[in-house]
Amino acid sequence: MTENRRHAVTGILLLALVAVLTVLFVKSPRITAEASMRFASSAAETEEDPDMAELLMLLNGE
Amino acid sequence: MNLYSIGLAVSIMVCVAAFILLNRPRTAMSSVLLxxxxxxxxxxxxxxxxxWFGALDFFIGRTHNVLSFFWWTDGGFSLFGAVAGAAGCAWLACRWLKEDKRTLDLLALPLLLLVAEGRLLEWTAVGMDFGGALESPAWLAVSGEYGGRLNVALIEALMMIAVAVGLIIRMRVKAKKRVPLRDTLFLMGLCEALAISMRHDTYMMWGFVHQEQLYFYLLSSLMVILTGFEARKPIAGIISAFIAAGAIIFLEFALDGRIHVPFAFMREWADLFWYGLFILALAAYTIYYFSMRRGAERKRA
Structure with a gap:
C-alpha cells in the first residue's frame, strides 16, 4: 500500500468514526436539551439569578 | 432523535465537505482526507x-463518575472546544504530513460556518443563547414561554457571516488566495467575547462570567501573541493582550452593574454606553493586531 493510499484510508476511517459517534448521539432517545436545562437550573439555584429563576418557574409550570 | 443531534451531525458533515471542496484544487486528496x-x-x-470540564459540578458532583465524559447524551458540547480542537488537530496533522502551512488556512471558512450553525442550533434546539428582555424589533427578539428576549444566537451567527465576508473582501483586495486562519480565529474570538457578554442564560458559567467568553478571548490573545513573536515584538504582543484583558474585565464588571456610568444623565443608557466602550476597545485591539500582522508580513518578506 502506498503512503498516499494509507493516509487516505486512515482519513476515511477517522471520518467514519466521527460519523459513528455522531450517529450514536443522534440515535439516542435521551434529549440533550433536558440535560442542558437541568444544568441551567442547578446553576440558577446557586447564582440566584432572578431572570433564570423566573424562567425556570415558568418552565416548571409554577 | 432530536433537532440538536441532527443539527450537530449536519453541521459536522457540511464543514468537512466545505474543507474538502476548498482544498481540492491544491493539496493531495489523501492529505486532505487525513x-x-x-x-x-x-x-x-x-x-x-x-x-464536560466546564460542567464538572454537574457531571462529577451528581454522577460521581469520570466516565460521564462518554455519556454523550447527557449535556452537550462547547463550540469553543470544537473550534480549538479542530484547528489544533488540523495543525498537528499538517505538521505530521509536512504540508504547507497555508493548507490550514482552508479551515478558516468552515470554522466560521460551524460557529454560525452551532449558535443558531443552540437557540432553536436547546433554548439557550438568549439575552435580556426585548420585544422589538421583532427580527432581533425571540419569544418563548417567558416573553421576548434578545436573540444573541442570531447576533453571533450574523457576526460570523460578517467576519467571513470581511475577510473574503480583504483577501480579494490583497490579491491573496486564502483567508488566513489566524485572522479568522482572532476576529471570531473578539466577536464571541462581545456577543457572549450579552447572554443572560446560565450555560457554562463561572460566577457572572460565561466560560466560553473567557476561552474565546484567550484564543484571540494567543493569535496576538503569536503574531507579536513573528513581528519580533513579543513583549508588545503580551502587554497588549494584558491591557485588552483588563479592559474586558472592567467592562464586564460595569455591565454587571458593579461600576456606575460617569454621568448621571447617562444612567438610563448605561448598557449602551458600556457596550459602545466595549466595541471601541475591541476595535482598537483589532487595529493594533492588523498593524502588527503587517509588520510580521514585512519581516517575513
Whole structure:
C-alpha cells in the first residue's frame, strides 16, 4: 500500500468514526436539551439569578 | 432523535465537505482526507471535553463518575472546544504530513460556518443563547414561554457571516488566495467575547462570567501573541493582550452593574454606553493586531 493510499484510508476511517459517534448521539432517545436545562437550573439555584429563576418557574409550570 | 443531534451531525458533515471542496484544487486528496479526519474527530472530542470540564459540578458532583465524559447524551458540547480542537488537530496533522502551512488556512471558512450553525442550533434546539428582555424589533427578539428576549444566537451567527465576508473582501483586495486562519480565529474570538457578554442564560458559567467568553478571548490573545513573536515584538504582543484583558474585565464588571456610568444623565443608557466602550476597545485591539500582522508580513518578506 502506498503512503498516499494509507493516509487516505486512515482519513476515511477517522471520518467514519466521527460519523459513528455522531450517529450514536443522534440515535439516542435521551434529549440533550433536558440535560442542558437541568444544568441551567442547578446553576440558577446557586447564582440566584432572578431572570433564570423566573424562567425556570415558568418552565416548571409554577 | 432530536433537532440538536441532527443539527450537530449536519453541521459536522457540511464543514468537512466545505474543507474538502476548498482544498481540492491544491493539496493531495489523501492529505486532505487525513487532515479532515483528524480535525473532525479532534473538534468533536474537544467540544465535549470543554463542556464536560466546564460542567464538572454537574457531571462529577451528581454522577460521581469520570466516565460521564462518554455519556454523550447527557449535556452537550462547547463550540469553543470544537473550534480549538479542530484547528489544533488540523495543525498537528499538517505538521505530521509536512504540508504547507497555508493548507490550514482552508479551515478558516468552515470554522466560521460551524460557529454560525452551532449558535443558531443552540437557540432553536436547546433554548439557550438568549439575552435580556426585548420585544422589538421583532427580527432581533425571540419569544418563548417567558416573553421576548434578545436573540444573541442570531447576533453571533450574523457576526460570523460578517467576519467571513470581511475577510473574503480583504483577501480579494490583497490579491491573496486564502483567508488566513489566524485572522479568522482572532476576529471570531473578539466577536464571541462581545456577543457572549450579552447572554443572560446560565450555560457554562463561572460566577457572572460565561466560560466560553473567557476561552474565546484567550484564543484571540494567543493569535496576538503569536503574531507579536513573528513581528519580533513579543513583549508588545503580551502587554497588549494584558491591557485588552483588563479592559474586558472592567467592562464586564460595569455591565454587571458593579461600576456606575460617569454621568448621571447617562444612567438610563448605561448598557449602551458600556457596550459602545466595549466595541471601541475591541476595535482598537483589532487595529493594533492588523498593524502588527503587517509588520510580521514585512519581516517575513
Amino acid at each position: 487532515i479532515s479526519g483528524f480535525s473532525a474527530l479532534g473538534g468533536l472530542l474537544c467540544a465535549r471535553l470543554v463542556y
